[in-house]
Amino acid sequence: MANKLDPKVAEKVMLKAKFQPLEPYQGASTPWKVKCLLCEKIVKVSYHNIKNGFSGRKQCCSPVAGISKGDALTKFNKHGFIVLGDYTTSNKSIEVKCKKCKRISKRSFQSLERLGKKMRCVWCSNLRKDPKEVVTFMIKNGLKPKTPYKGANEPWSCVCLKCKKEVSSSYASVRDGKGCKYCAGNFIDSKDAEKNMINWGYKPQEPYNGTHYNWKSLHIPCGNVVSPEYAQIQQGFGGCRHCAEWGFQYNKKSYLYLITHKQLKAHKVGIGNVAKKLKADRLHRLKLEGWELFKKWNFDEGKKALKVEQKVFKVLRDDMKLPIFLTKKQIRNEGYSETINSDSITLLELEKIIKKVIKQSKVN
Numbered sequence: 576m577a578n579k580l581d582p583k584v585a586e587k588v589m590l591k592a593k594f595q596p597l598e599p600y601q602g603a604s605t606p607w608k609v610k611c612l613l614c615e616k617i618v619k620v621s622y623h624n625i626k627n628g629f630s631g632r633k634q635c636c637s638p639v640a641g642i643s644k645g646d647a648l649t650k651f652n653k654h655g656f657i658v659l660g661d662y663t664t665s666n667k668s669i670e671v672k673c674k675k676c677k678r679i680s681k682r683s684f685q686s687l688e689r690l691g692k693k694m695r696c697v698w699c700s701n702l703r704k705d706p707k708e709v710v711t712f713m714i715k716n717g718l719k720p721k722t723p724y725k726g727a728n729e730p731w732s733c734v735c736l737k738c739k740k741e742v743s744s745s746y747a748s749v750r751d752g753k754g755c756k757y758c759a760g761n762f763i764d765s766k767d768a769e770k771n772m773i774n775w776g777y778k779p780q781e782p783y784n785g786t787h788y789n790w791k792s793l794h795i796p797c798g799n800v801v802s803p804e805y806a807q808i809q810q811g812f813g814g815c816r817h818c819a820e821w822g823f824q825y826n827k828k829s830y831l832y833l834i835t836h837k838q839l840k841a842h843k844v845g846i847g848n849v850a851k852k853l854k855a856d857r858l859h860r861l862k863l864e865g866w867e868l869f870k871k872w873n874f875d876e877g878k879k880a881l882k883v884e885q886k887v888f889k890v891l892r893d894d895m896k897l898p899i900f901l902t903k904k905q906i907r908n909e910g911y912s913e914t915i916n917s918d919s920i921t922l923l924e925l926e927k928i929i930k931k932v933i934k935q936s937k938v939n
Contacts, residue, residue: 829877834866
């Protein structure tokens, strides 16, 4: 804990800065009633500010502080403002009227001095907008506000005049070219998403979580439960592996493979469908990338191979805590998540695990 400052030391610092304390010292940040020894005005300044190099004379010896009312009004007039309020001190904001746009705002004389030639009317410089003008602008851009205008960057509840949905936007975002998130295709209402999925042949079995989340759904044509992404179906890609004519298919003859790559120091367990053409065979493509086959197990259906693969990785990832070894950049084809560090387990140990899973599953 810091030592409490001796009041006598504080008083010496203030006297050195030409301020005579008129009351006992209360604390470093507490305003201290003092008399300026230069202009003899009584003001309040803190020991903290004086100690840290601030002059403390904005209230007394400052040219701004001591300016007369007449000089202040002349200066306002020079900057294009007609003073409407009663001028008292330089730091107090008063009502002024812009000679150019005739609108009223509040300004202090200090702000005029601080900004100098840059000082402009908040209305003419678009720093402030008339609420009526803003509402008109929003409606012109397809959004009808439901609540009063609070500020350019404040969230604003509106109704889209096109899709009739309620959105939260802001004047600044609409001014920058952004509008209704639904109409822009960046967002979809959960009810609309569910309706679209049903129209596309998928009946959702759980609430909607987002366009790129797996959505458990019943594929109406075949009756199987699958988990495609909404975005995937929206873009025209299939979502049911049972009916697909692409990728890994459940109802075709398949195999589970165990391969290794010496340069990458990795092993890999995966599955593939038996292909009629060599170039379509998954294992063939992996061999072209330097992978060497150690063992392969054949299955009459893809879903059986998948079941074994899932159980093998449960042992490797959950029980043995062996992490994914390679990254997406290190392996050209899909399947980086199926890799294991070759230093953490041998091919013979992997083979033993696979055989045990196959035996337990009774699918071979």
